[in-house]
Amino acid sequence: MYNTNPVRGTRDFLPEEMALRAYMKKTIVEVYQQHGFNEIQTPAIENIDLLLSSEGGENLKLIYKILKRGRKLKLDIENLGEGDLVDLSLRYDLTLPLSRFYAHYASQLPKPFKSMQIGDVYRAERPQKGRYRSLVQCDIDIIGDKDNMAEIELIAATAKALMALTFRNFTIRINDRRLLKKVIGYAGFDDQVIGNVCVIFDKLDKIGIKGVSEELKNKGYDVDVVNRFVTIVTKMDKMALSDFGSMGVDEKVLSSLQDVLWIIKEQSKGQYAIKFDPSLVRGMGYYTGMIYEIACDELGCSIAGGGRYNNMIGRFMKENVPAVGFSIGFERIFEILKDKGYQIPDQQKKVALLYGEENRIEIFEEADRLRAEGMLVSLIPRHKKLGKQCNRLKEQNFNYYGYWSDDAWRINALY
Amino acid sequence: MYNTNPVRGTRDFLPEEMALRAYMKKTIVEVYQQHGFNEIQTPAIENIDLLLSSEGGENLKLIYKILKRGRKLKLDIENLGEGDLVDLSLRYDLTLPLSRFYAHYASQLPKPFKSMQIGDVYRAERPQKGRYRSLVQCDIDIIGDKDNMAEIELIAATAKALMALTFRNFTIRINDRRLLKKVIGYAGFDDQVIGNVCVIFDKLDKIGIKGVSEELKNKGYDVDVVNRFVTIVTKMDKMALSDFGSMGVDEKVLSSLQDVLWIIKEQSKGQYAIKFDPSLVRGMGYYTGMIYEIACDELGCSIAGGGRYNNMIGRFMKENVPAVGFSIGFERIFEILKDKGYQIPDQQKKVALLYGEENRIEIFEEADRLRAEGMLVSLIPRHKKLGKQCNRLKEQNFNYYGYWSDDAWRINALY
Numbered sequence: 099m100y101n102t103n104p105v106r107g108t109r110d111f112l113p114e115e116m117a118l119r120a121y122m123k124k125t126i127v128e129v130y131q132q133h134g135f136n137e138i139q140t141p142a143i144e145n146i147d148l149l150l151s152s153e154g155g156e157n158l159k160l161i162y163k164i165l166k167r168g169r170k171l172k173l174d175i176e177n178l179g180e181g182d183l184v185d186l187s188l189r190y191d192l193t194l195p196l197s198r199f200y201a202h203y204a205s206q207l208p209k210p211f212k213s214m215q216i217g218d219v220y221r222a223e224r225p226q227k228g229r230y231r232s233l234v235q236c237d238i239d240i241i242g243d244k245d246n247m248a249e250i251e252l253i254a255a256t257a258k259a260l261m262a263l264t265f266r267n268f269t270i271r272i273n274d275r276r277l278l279k280k281v282i283g284y285a286g287f288d289d290q291v292i293g294n295v296c297v298i299f300d301k302l303d304k305i306g307i308k309g310v311s312e313e314l315k316n317k318g319y320d321v322d323v324v325n326r327f328v329t330i331v332t333k334m335d336k337m338a339l340s341d342f343g344s345m346g347v348d349e350k351v352l353s354s355l356q357d358v359l360w361i362i363k364e365q366s367k368g369q370y371a372i373k374f375d376p377s378l379v380r381g382m383g384y385y386t387g388m389i390y391e392i393a394c395d396e397l398g399c400s401i402a403g404g405g406r407y408n409n410m411i412g413r414f415m416k417e418n419v420p421a422v423g424f425s426i427g428f429e430r431i432f433e434i435l436k437d438k439g440y441q442i443p444d445q446q447k448k449v450a451l452l453y454g455e456e457n458r459i460e461i462f463e464e465a466d467r468l469r470a471e472g473m474l475v476s477l478i479p480r481h482k483k484l485g486k487q488c489n490r491l492k493e494q495n496f497n498y499y500g501y502w503s504d505d506a507w508r509i510n511a512l513y
Numbered sequence: 514m515y516n517t518n519p520v521r522g523t524r525d526f527l528p529e530e531m532a533l534r535a536y537m538k539k540t541i542v543e544v545y546q547q548h549g550f551n552e553i554q555t556p557a558i559e560n561i562d563l564l565l566s567s568e569g570g571e572n573l574k575l576i577y578k579i580l581k582r583g584r585k586l587k588l589d590i591e592n593l594g595e596g597d598l599v600d601l602s603l604r605y606d607l608t609l610p611l612s613r614f615y616a617h618y619a620s621q622l623p624k625p626f627k628s629m630q631i632g633d634v635y636r637a638e639r640p641q642k643g644r645y646r647s648l649v650q651c652d653i654d655i656i657g658d659k660d661n662m663a664e665i666e667l668i669a670a671t672a673k674a675l676m677a678l679t680f681r682n683f684t685i686r687i688n689d690r691r692l693l694k695k696v697i698g699y700a701g702f703d704d705q706v707i708g709n710v711c712v713i714f715d716k717l718d719k720i721g722i723k724g725v726s727e728e729l730k731n732k733g734y735d736v737d738v739v740n741r742f743v744t745i746v747t748k749m750d751k752m753a754l755s756d757f758g759s760m761g762v763d764e765k766v767l768s769s770l771q772d773v774l775w776i777i778k779e780q781s782k783g784q785y786a787i788k789f790d791p792s793l794v795r796g797m798g799y800y801t802g803m804i805y806e807i808a809c810d811e812l813g814c815s816i817a818g819g820g821r822y823n824n825m826i827g828r829f830m831k832e833n834v835p836a837v838g839f840s841i842g843f844e845r846i847f848e849i850l851k852d853k854g855y856q857i858p859d860q861q862k863k864v865a866l867l868y869g870e871e872n873r874i875e876i877f878e879e880a881d882r883l884r885a886e887g888m889l890v891s892l893i894p895r896h897k898k899l900g901k902q903c904n905r906l907k908e909q910n911f912n913y914y915g916y917w918s919d920d921a922w923r924i925n926a927l928y
Contacts, residue, residue, distance in 0.1 A: 102614075116553055131861075131889055132884045142557065171595070231558075364877075465548075477662060
């Protein structure tokens with residue numbers, strides 16, 4: 099007898115779960131299409147060289163690698179290393195495949211190109227609650243637009259998608275990597291360590307400013323510099339955007355943030371909030387400009403995140419092309435909706451049409467008649483004990499059952 | 514500069530292709546839901562032991578294997594073999610994962626269970642036209658019903674799905690593995706070689722009866738037996754179902770085939786044909802009863818296939834559970850529809866709303882107004898040369914463009 103569990107860290111989806119996921123996907127796709135985004139798709143397998151050369155940070159350690167096949171696989175090499183064994187890998191995100199895709203088909207694509215991609219990505223994470231080894235990512239990106247209207251569109255469209263999935267009371271947090279870098283530099287950190295400081299500062303939500311301070315000191319950074327940084331961070335929350343000019347942040351960066359804050363607020367009509375958050379970092383190494391996240395106020399967790407990455411696509415083609423992306427936390431939202439027992443609206447009625455030895459032709463006509471009325475009709479063998487069968491059908495969420503009696507189909511509700 | 518091609522044997526899908534694929538999937542899912550099938554999902558990665566132990570035949574040679582990770586990967590073993598290196602693999606079909614799934618969740622699932630699964634499968638095929646290393650499979654299965662109404666439902670529902678995708682003039686070919694075995698045995702082949710004879714006989718469409726005869730003789734089978742088999746096959750086409758009784762085929766097998774032929778014909782209302790085809794074999798080793806295929810008359814190719822597999826699920830749980838499946842050739846159908854320039858019906862109109870430096874708030878209101886009217890609205894930076902930009906928008910399949918002038922939005926058609 100085999101172990102019938104799905105692979106550790108992955109999930110099977112039963113019909114009810116799958117119905118919710120399909121509804122979520124349909125809803126998100128519809129909203130994004132209304133906003134002019136076009137669905138594309140890339141394969142889940144990519145050449146391993148492509149992924150390993152990316153700025154994926156920690157994700158690179160989590161890549162699933164695929165064994166070479168046939169004669170390409172040579173096991174008798176001396177000092178055999180992983181590199182000798184593998185040629186392909188499973189993608190760990192959708193941004194890198196999109197960049198490859200755009201570089202390859204740029205001449206056939208509109209400028210700017212508004213892309214939507216929904217697909218599975220794979221990460222060899224240590225399994226824990228809410229972390230999966232196979233998960234759906236759900237990204238929109240605008241490629242080829244350096245105007246901050248691109249950021250505004252991504253944010254406005256994603257907020258609409260979340261509202262369509264009944265999310266209310268969420269807050270958009272927004273910052274800019276260029277501002278963040280200036281602040282860190284202003285405290286006294288050298289340019290070349292700013293990336294490393296960001297990685298530690300990103301833990302602020304988890305370990306607090308005290309934890310950040312300790313970790314920075316433990317890494318050997320100058321105590322005075324760390325203390326000055328802590329002082330700035332502590333008062334940052336009360337600072338207006340314009341105050342950051344004195345730390346050397348470019349006026350253009352500040353006014354662009356101001357624009358986005360203002361336009362998003364105006365067009366949101368009070369349905370959700372947006373705020374400048376100078377402590378927002380976001381993990382990925384490739385961001386170059388504005389970064390943003392949507393937090394669910396009630397649950398205090400992030401449900402979407404993204405930013406501008408103007409230097410990634412240039413690695414794949416002759417010219418550099420600006421790009422912005424926003425990714426909905428599909429798995430997080432699925433868990434939230436599932437936990438609160440979310441009911442999919444406007445579900446079609448389910449009918450069980452029971453068959454015996456006779457009427458095996460007529461039943462198809464009756465089934466089609468009911469389908470034409472908008473019902474979901476399943477043909478099911480009739481049991482001897484009809485009452486017991488009806489109880490079971492009710493448990494299976496059927497709304498009606500039908501059977502042949504006195505030369506006619508009788509359709510009854512299941513209460 | 515990196516190679517930006519997708520992995521050899523896989524495909525990227527551009528927006529127009531993806532729109533067709535999404536429409537195909539939506540159409541198929543809707544029809545199958547109307548027929549009472551419930552979508553489920555299993556992960557694309559499975560434990561390798563599960564796949565290697567399956568009756569997957571040739572497919573087992575095509576499995577993509579995933580390298581062990583971290584400390585599990587030991588490269589200093591003597592006589593290192595593939596088995597030491599891998600623990601997971603990419604699935605090569607959806608039937609085996611479904612069987613594992615059913616065995617695991619049987620107590621939570623209705624009986625009979627009507628399953629639908631659409632997902633990517635992976636095969637390390639030698640790349641050639643129409644053969645892909647990553648492809649979508651689209652399966653329905655009924656688990657727990659030994660009545661031939663299960664076969665009839667699968668066939669009727671799949672025919673409807675194909676008709677919804679505008680397929681006409683197709684023929685369902687139907688046979689039974691038990692009949693096939695008797696015919697091969699009747700010719701004089703030993704029981705234990707019947708499987709091997711099937712594999713060769715399956716090539717009839719490709720190499721003709723002469724080719725089959727030669728290959729059987731080359732394999733060393735008795736010339737008299739092969740000749741007798743050829744004689745039977747040659748006259749089989751003209752034989753009625755009842756004639757097969759004299760070859761030792763069970764009456765129940767024949768009358769069940771007769772039932773299915775009759776009921777499908779009656780309920781099809783002449784929209785498609787069904788015929789008994791004693792030379793239909795179908796590749797997979799696990800079929801135990803009826804097998805069937807849908808052939809597109811014009812193109813002479815198979816666009817769906819399936820059969821009964823009553824002994825597979827029992828390998829994963831204590832009791833044996835009968836099962837039937839039917840799989841639509843999603844990739845084949847996609848190629849056919851794409852090649853004939855199929856237009857997706859009822860497409861929403863596309864509007865390009867152009868923005869400049871001003872009206873960056875009002876544009877969101879106008880966009881929402883147009884979206885509420887059912888349009889797909891994209892905000893796009895306005896170029897200096899509007900005429901040139903309009904030409905480009907037309908190429909990108911926009912139906913309208915809108916711009917701000919004299920204190921109002923002007924929406925014009927793009928001819």
